[in-house]
Amino acid sequence: MxxxxxxxxxxxxxxxxxxxxxxxxxxxxxxxxxxxxxxxxxxxxxxxxxxxxxxxxxxxxxxxxxxxGEPVQYILGEWEFYGLPFYVDTRALIPRQDTELLVETALQMIQERGYRSCLDLCTGTGCVGISIAKNEDIQMTASDISRDALALAKENAELNKVNVAFVDSDLFQRINGKFDLIVCNPPYLTMDDMQSLQQELTFEPKLALYGGGDGLDYYRKIAWEYRDHLNANGMLLLEIGNTQAETVAALFDANTRVLIDLSGNPRVLVVEP
The missing domain is CATH 1.10.8 (Helicase, Ruva Protein; domain 3)
Structure with a gap:
């Protein structure tokens, strides 16, 4: 032919x-x-x-x-995030441009406040933590409950030539010590969301998508435990769904503010105890 x-x-x-x-x-x-x-x-x-x-x-x-219906990113096996290459497959959620605001905010805070250590919870492909570590000299720890996702994240750390300490942990369960900065893009889809997923999303791991009936389960757990792992004058940065700003902020007994992404949607919650 x-x-x-x-x-x-x-x-x-x-x-x-x-x-x-x-x-x-x-x-x-x-x-x-x-x-x-x-x-x-x-x-x-x-x-x-x-x-x-x-x-x-x-x-x-x-x-x-x-x-x-398979997503383009899985078919190609590699995708760019924050100007860096990442291996992508069904072991973890596909990196999305919306999440780059989480990285940009983290880098800004590191530069302004001189933070030296960072924890990336629910790391998935590792795109958030690796992108931060690639752009700033910071001690990076990344964790995930999925060992498959952690294996993929390790491959991506090697691909981008950055040093990251990986921990197999359900949120803070196996996390030791405290950090200047904690970043997290947790699962936050609701039960209704899961029952009406676009076809492409059905290929992605449900563990990385479903946040409980109202989508807030992971935020609640983080709100209960994050202070024990945050240094004085530290900061917590959370990605949120575009309808969750008020409900997630209400879970934290701290100063909070919401950052808007390029599409005009609430995307990152900044938490300062």
Missing amino acids: NINISEAIREAKIMIEPVAHEEALQQAKIFVSTIAGIDVGALLIHAEMMLLDEQIADLGEMLERRLK
């Missing part, structure tokens, strides 16, 4: 439109650029380049997976 890059993009877009909708063209370009080994921005220059049979077969496999 003879097909060039331009034709491959067009055919791929048509094929995945039922699941990708308005993102079909961009996703088609991502898949074709991956199998061709060409940057997405350079596809136009190579529009007439013919694809090899092996490349066409690889593209077909990717498109079949996408048609079944």
